[in-house]
Amino acid sequence: MKTLQIQYFNFSVLATRLSNEVNSRAGTLDALSAVTHIPSDLLDDFLTGTQCPTLLQLATIASTIDLSPAWLAFGQGEAELPSVELARGQYASDLRLSPDELKAKYSFEHPLFNQATWIKQVAAGTYLEGYWAWASEQLRKLISPE
Template structure:
């Protein structure tokens, strides 16, 4: 299966955001490569804007640097991912919502669980339900006792 590519966005915007975040976190490309299992030369291509990451690569990079993939790629939503503790408190009321109610409340995407991550789980065969059903399940898992 061919990896899903991100289309219809400005590669230079992603490149600029990614370069700034890598630099501000004082992470070398080799360190980021080791953490993401993405070759350093590919990461360099993403930062220079000569190559576009797949959705899986984007989600992996964003997770490692603690950023929202939607913000990294498109500038949508908050840049930083909230901590589990703050997310539990802030979105606790979403637990009682059905997938349809979540969709009505947030319209496009839940602030914590972006569609890129859901697409990656579908592609990996981990989760096959619709986006809002997946989001409801992620909320339940977030709030389950550790």
């Protein structure tokens, strides 16, 4: 499968944001590398802006340091993902929205559900529909668990 690259953003903004967060949350590149299994020299390339992470690498880094991948790469949405309790209250109104309405509201991705996770599920064959249909289903599972 072809690796998806992130496009259309400022490398230096991502590098600065990532550098600040790695230093404050992960401590060292070696520590982050040990948890994410991304080589520390590649992480260093991300921090200096000389190389761009793939969507999967970005999602892995973001989840490891408890940040939203959309915020980390693009400055979209909140930096930190909310707790389940907060998410249930804050995003409950999104349950009324169709996948197309969710897309219109958030454009890039829903603040709670990153595209890299959806891509993993598609690659594994566990989910075959589009991202916004998947995000809508994930909202229902989170807010109205059965």
